Amino acid sequence: MALKMADYKTDVHNDWCPGCGDFGIVNAIQMALAEMGLQRDKTAIFSGIGCSGKTSHYINTYGVHTLHGRVLTFAQGAKIANPEMTVVAVGGDGDGLGIGAGHFVAAGRRNLNMTYIIFDNGVYGLTKGQASPTLKLGEQTKSLPSPNTNYNVNPIGLAVASGFTFVARGYSYDVRHLKDLIIQAVNHKGLSFLDVLQPCPTYNDLNTRDWYAGTDLMDEAQKRHSRIYKLEDTGYDPVVHYNEESEVNEKLTQSLIKSLEWGNKIPIGVFYKNEIITPYTHRLRDKIPNYLENPPAKQNISKNGVSNTDISQILDSLEV
């Protein structure tokens, strides 16, 4: 029987602040899972620590709420051991781009076939509003004692530079569009990254829902999401179509340049997509021919309670 969106919801009480952008993201994930009809017990949501980290408890699949900054490490371990699982990792911008930035870069280089979604709210929500790595230099959100002294990280640019092969941005209040992006990300063959602009009404009084809607921009005040526009509406082509340096470099640079757009015009949609680069599981298969059919989690390691691994050849070589 086909699963409905409700089947992907748990009855755990959701304690995010009213109006939090996180609600839109968790809805979009549940809608995407339902639309793809993913089996609940073949899917795992991994999350970091932060307000965003609670996401895994609200989704009725396997859910692993990990440690601050470390979500990708757990998620990759599971995917390597059991490549048949659909793995989605989620977490905050502090989680993934501050304390976890090293893992972010390394995960890009590996390019495992899974998805990573960052809830980009410009603040450390759960620790009460300190600056996150995506907050711009000199900006002062509500609970900062003084303006931010750090330059911001560019999540899209960092992802592209690190080797992520699907890089996109969504907006938490455009749930349908976000749901479509999630489906594309999950179906992508390789590591996909979604930077989701997520208003935090409690601590980020700069990048609010109204700000994204452009209510402050006099001439465009009537249009919804007027700061935000969709790349796909502009004829932008994110896909690396063939394996030539010029093509790859062109698409890479194009996405980097696009990623720098901010202020009165903020692009969402797919920035970059490259399925020519092999996913990590295929690189493992190149060394271990039956890795995909007989991955670590599927291997039979004993017979009648005793080891069935035959190490006699190695022992022979050590015998004198």
Place this chain on the structure above:
Amino acid sequence: MSSTDFTWLIGGPQGSGVESGANIFSRVCAEMGYQVFGKREFYSNIKGEHSYFAVRVSDKKIHSNVNDVTLMASFDAETIFRHYKEVISGGGIIYDADLEDTTTDKVHTLDPPFRERLHKELESKNKPFSIAGVLEIAKENGVKLFPVSFKSILETLAEETENPRLKGLIRMYNVIGVSLSLGLVKMPPDSLQKTIGTIFSKKKEIAKINQQAANYSYNYSTAKFEGFDYSLTGIEKEPGTLLVQGFQGTALGKMACGCRVQPYYPITPASDESVFLESNEILEVIDDRPGSTAVIQTEDEICAMGMTIGSALTGTRSATCTSGPGFALMTEMLGWAGINEVPVVITNYQRSGPSTGLPTRHGQDDLLFSVFAGHGDFPKIVYASGDVEESFYDTGNIFNYADVFQVPVIHLMDKFIASSVVTCKRFDPSKISINRGKLLDKVEGEYERFALTDDGVSPRSRLGLDNGIFWNTGDESDEKGHITEDPILRVKMMDKRMSRLDLILKEIPDVEKAVSFGVEDMTVITWGSSKGPVLDAIEMLKKEGISIGLVQVKLLHPFPADYVSSLLKDTKTIIDVEANHSGQLGKLFKQNVPRDIDYFILKYTGRAMTSTEIYDSLKKIVENKAEKREVLMHGA
């Protein structure tokens, strides 16, 4: 027949083939039936600093090195400067005659503190600061000198084989040194030729010139050198003998017991284990298609540990391998594995701390850190193996502990074991039993991962299992795995997890907790690799009619207080032997058993203990001449 106890030492700059020289020597001796115990010492450096290998050869089972060197093979000056004093009267030094005039100031790698000590020594004996000077002292000590020009050996060899390239091949000095040594002790030459053939089996051309050099040097030695009283002519070989490197025990144990994912980050002396696993990543499986180990080099130890846990959540037996600095980075995750009841194994090849410490040197520094690692209270197991052979079987056992008790297990190994090369009995994988505890193959009905059960262990689902959905969190959780801050449930969950410590003590058989080698009025307690030198020292004392007992504690956390105190109840004097500054086992013992340690024998030079120095300290204790805290200093 007189008994054999012979120590051969080879030294040279790092990168000059000291290790392969020692491998050839060790393998030849092992092939010829001897027991071998070799250990490598090296600097944290790739090329140029001094490294050496001491290979002890005996006709009986041995567990350690001794202070005495019977024969030293050197092809550089530094080895002579550093080790001439270790060679015993009647022993020999093979050295490069071209080096005699070399003065200490020409050897830049002699570090200032050592240089100062050496100069003092030479000054006090009125000798020049040169190789000639130290060799004079050696000669006065009764050491026999065997000079040979390594350069002219290569030159003659080049002429005889009509291969002028050989003239400059100083990379072969190691093989020349080994072959001169084997000639001197009259080792049958066939085994030397055969061993070189085996070691270079993939490079036929290199094998050939090495065999030529070996042949020539061996004959040179038998023709020119005389007056050396020791011989190694071979004894009957025990069938089923392995010559293994220290890290191969845990690696082979992991393959055999079904560890199928090992993420790691490079660190000495741990990475050799992972590299060996990866070199053998495809595994033969009886009556089944091949299996494999996914060995993943990660960006840091935090990721290594995270991946290990993630993999373990899929039901895959998973481990990582590291040393102190890396283990320090893993501790936050250790607590996560603890609260989420995830079976993982962390193999910690300890080295000298604190911080980077002596990165390539030995130390049993991480016992207390392992016991207390991680914030908050959670159950874990800390277990230590005493040698390579043990470590193979222990690895099988601890994966069972991890699965049965659903706890992280820290397996303490160390640099001494990792860089030793020893003979031991062929490992028997059929003795590796596999018990996955309450790991589920299928789930029917409502499932709760952290269900409260009578024995405190819940049936364990795995990611991907049909109907087995669960949640994990590093927060306190309810039975399903969702966050809770309820005070009553918190206490239930905490009690449930911590009750596992009692269960562990109840279920693990006594023989796996601690090993008694006999208990006497005076008994040593020790752990890990210090066992070997203590065993040999006790054997030496026995020959003099002095009986000293030994208890090796293997399960260090939870501490088997009842069993250990029952073993020691009749002993009057307890001596703690270990390789760290503070006597960490002694502290742990005292915390758990209401008794004081009477003496400590400690070593923290970064060099492994020898049985000689333990013998000396034990003797002092027996004669009531010892300090409460004996500190061992031997070794360059």
